[in-house]
Amino acid sequence: MKNSTKTFKYVDYLWNQEKADALGDDQVALFLYRSNILGADLRITNYGGGNTSCKTIEKDPLTNEDVEVMWVKGSGGDIGTLNRAGIAGLYTSRLRDLKNVYQGLHDEDRMVGLFNHCIYDLDSKAPSIDTPLHGLLPFAHIDHLHPDALIAVAAAENSEKVTKEIWGDTMGWVPWQKPGFDLGLQLEKCLEDNPGIRGIVLGSHGLFTWGDTSYESYINSLEVIEMASEFIEKKIKENDEVFGGQKVESLPAKERQEKAAQIMPILRGLCSSENGMIGHFSDTDVVLEYINSNDLERLAPMGTSCPDHFLRTKIQPLVLSxxxxxxxxxxDVIRSKLEPAFEAYRQEYVDYYNTCKKENSPGIRDANPVIIIYPGIGMFSFAKNKQTTRVANEFYTNAINVMRGAEAITSYTSLPRQEAFDIEYWLLEEAKLQRMPKEQPLSRKVAFVTGAGGGIGKAIADKLAAEGANVVLTDINEESLKEANATYKRDVSTYAICDVTNPDSIASAYNKACVEFGGVDIVVHSAGLAISKSLEDTTDKDWNILQSILVxxxxxxxKQSAAIMRKQGxxxxxxxxASKNGLVAGPNNVAYGTAKAAQQHMxxxxxxxxGKDKIRVNTVNPDGVIVGSKIWEGAWAEGRAKANGITVEELPAFYAKRNLLNEIIRPEDIANGVFSLVGILDKSTGNIINVxxxxxxxxVR
Incomplete structure (x- = not known):
């Protein structure tokens, strides 16, 4: 029976019976619903980790006979966001027929190609390496998950004995095996040898559970995870000190954030010796307990155990001294202290590669660390984009939970280096990397835009984000910033209140950029206002505010961005x-025109x-951006209309007619000018582009 009041202590029960009932008897929809709620709890599985499936009876399009079809998460997907476009549909019988042609472990890569001969749904996502693990088991609904508690059991010394201690005869256990067809055979045999079990623990890897319905599979998964979690927590309570007790005491939270903002640009520069990187910082209680512990020195070099962990975090972190x-x-002093540690890490990674590589191994990848630990402060990660680095950070947090649990049970064990290498440099993983779409022009870049709450600034941020940059939106109006920030997908943007007339406010906004993304690569000063008055009507206040904001x-x-960029190297x-008005003299414009001219010469x-620091500084000069520009709201538009003897309503047409192309200039046009300077004209500095x-x-000439 479905139990809508089911409660758990260590996992989130998210099944909503009304939502499930609305899906009717659509088993694929129910499987996708189950997948999404399982993926919503990071204690159950992280982004991109694990996979789920269901089996249904469908009509064969050629014979019109009933056939069993397995629907399973496709390659590279994420169960938390899984939809129909992300799954593969295969004939179960054909998949099982592959047992007739499988030649052993050396044949694994060929088998993946043969999965395509089993496709039922021609719109299928490419089947993943885990497909046979689901197909060779008979159950209608199957979950393969990587819960922290289960991996702790799987990575513990004497894992099989521990499995028996927790679940008795109700769970099977299979020793470590690289994912593939042979592992599917091992699961099949485990079930044959242990009929009636509710699931299987995979040594150093994860968990398989199942059920006759989507709900039964969901509940089974949660119950198995709950039992492991209870067992571990009991062991932890019996243990006097987690991770051998605390060796270092954390700094207060505010000071940790300040330290992170200071050091992240330096770390980012060092991690970007081969490829540009985006950063992420974490100082949660889980992280701090581990990085401040006596056992950090012993556990960190061991590396992670679950393949899903180290594929994203590298085999081990760099611990700063x-x-x-x-x-x-x-x-300079900090860099001189850190560079030897980075060099040693890179050399150790090269040695790992050279020791473990095979004749057909892909070439060595970036040897820089992904995870960096600073005891007392927090944990940093660096990868090609924000999502990847955030997920790496989350995965290492999962690995910490695994180590914590395994140490409490017996002791933590990691995969042998050769096994880890064979996963990391698997040709199938390499093929997956090669299929990744080409990076965008501004990927791996962080852009900081002032006045980004709307108008030209928002248009600039939109363009830079569309070209692959992470964007930091700044403005003095928090409500407009929140609205602007909400227009981007996760891991693209952040915002900070920034009063450009206040150096402390600027510093705070830059600190936010450093903590969120690791530093700053592009700064666009778009914040401003315009005052159009005659000389006699221009007040000291008018003059001062224009000089203060613009100049x-x-x-x-x-000044502050140059310091950050120099840290990064x-x-x-x-x-x-700036503005056309900085180049052209006109009436009723003395304060604004002077400020814009000062911007241009600065x-x-x-x-x-x-230039010696490879920091390029350029100007974009808009003119007549009336439609969509905040600067034309109110008194400025009235002043320009008066100066030109026309009405405010006539301004757009007036400004369009007076330029050579007879074009209305919009915020998006200014954004394109900015992009040309940061994304195309990479050898231009001290330049002016008139838009x-x-x-x-x-x-100009």
């Missing part, structure tokens, strides 16, 4: 959004000074 109270303000703000933004871009001065439809009196 810096004191938590280290003064991080002198970049002083640009100075402080550039990766170069960078600074773009000032760009030239900064370009001359920062004004062609104003002859604003030609």
């Amino acid at each position: 810096l004191d938590k109270n280290e003064d991080l303000s002198d970049t 002083k703000g640009q100075f402080d933004l550039a 990766l170069g960078g871009n600074y773009i000032a959004i 760009v030239r001065l900064l370009a001359a000074e920062l 004004d439809g062609g104003m002859a009196n604003a030609f």
Whole structure:
């Protein structure tokens, strides 16, 4: 019976019977629903980890006979977000017929190609290596998961004995085996030898559970995980000190964040010696308990056990020897302390590769660490994009939970280096990497945009994000920032309140960028306002606010961003959004035009000074951006209309007619100008790009 009041202590019970009933008897829909709620709990399985399946009876399109079809998560998918487009549908009987042609462990890669001969649904996602693990078992619904508690059991010394202690004869156990057809055969044999079991523990790997319905499979999975979790927590309570007790005491949370913001650009630069990287920081209680412990020195070099963990985290982390109270303000001193540790890590990885490689192994990959541990502060991760680095961080947190549980049960064991290498450099994994889409022009870049709550600034952020950058939206209006930030998918953006007239506010916003993404590569100063008045009507307040936001703000933004970019050692871009008015004299514009001219010349001065650091500084000059621009709201539009003897309503047409191309200029056009400077013109600095439809009196030369 379905029990809508089922409760668990160590996992989340998320089954909603009303939602399930709405799916009727659609077993595939119910399997997808189960998959999504299982994937929503990171204690059960992490992003991209595990796989699920169901079997249904369908009509064969050629014979019109009833046939059994298995629907299973396809290659590279994620059960938490799984939908019909992400699954493969295969004839179960054909999949089982592959036993007739399987030639042994050396034949695993060929078998993956043969899965295509078993396809029933022509719109299937490519079947994953785990497909036979589901197909060779007879159950209608199957879950293959990587719960922390189960991997702790699987990675514990004497894992088979522990399995028996927890579940008695109700669970099977299979020793470590690389995923593939042979592992499917091992699961099949385990079930034959132990009829009536409710699931199987895979040594150093994870869990298989099943049921006759989607709900029964779901409940079975949760109950098995709950039993393992209860067992582990009991063992932990019996143990005096987790991870051998605490060796280091954490700094207070605020100080940890400040230290992270200081050191992340340096770490990012060192991790980017081969490829640019995006960062992530974590200082949760789980992380701190581990990284501050006496056992860190022993456990960290052992590496992770579950393949899904180390494929994303590398075989082991880099542990920094810096004191938590280290003064991080002198970049050269800190870099000199860190560089030998990074060199040693890279060399150790090269040695690991050379020792374990085979004749047909893919070439060595980036030897830099993915996970970096700073005792007393937190855990950093660096990867090609924010999602990948966040997931790596989450996976290592899972690995910490596994080590914690395994140590409490007996002691933690990791995979032998050769086994780990064979997974990491598996030709099938390499093929998966090669199938990844080409990276976008601004991938691995972090862009910081002021005035991004709307108008030109938001359009610029949109363009940079669309071209692959992570974007940090800044503005003085938090509500507009929240609305703007909500338009992006997860792992693309963050926001920070930033008053560019206040250096401390700028520093706080940059710190947010460093902690969220690891640093800054592109800064676009788009924040501003416009005041159109005659000389006699222009007040000191008018003059000062324009100078403060446009000129002083640009100075402080550039000064602080240059310091971060120098820490990274990766170069960078600074773009000032100025105006045609900085080049062209006109009436009622003395304060605004002077400020814009100052912005333009400051760009030239900064370009001359920062070129040695590969930091390029350029200007984009808009003109007449009326439609969609915040600057044209209110008094400025009225002032320009008055200066030109027209009404506010006539401004768009007026400005379009006066340029050579007779074009209306929109925020998106300014964004394209910015992108051209940061994504295409990579050898341009001290330059001005006019985006004004062609104003002859604003030609630079």
